[in-house]
Amino acid sequence: SDADMEAALDRARAHAATASPSRAAGNPQMSETAGR
Structure with missing residues (x-):
């Protein structure tokens, strides 16, 4: 289900x-895309 994927x-x-916090901080756009 969508909830499971979220x-x-x-x-x-x-x-x-x-x-890898530095990598996460270096890719804000990637994090935002994953959050949608």
């Missing part, structure tokens, strides 16, 4: 931010 994206985004 939850998966949230987990992936949180994991990516935790694993």
Whole structure:
């Protein structure tokens, strides 16, 4: 379902931010796209 995909994206985004904060900070557009 869409909710499941949103939850998966949230987990992936949180994991990516935790694993490489500098990379996450360097790609604001990518984060925004994933958040939509």
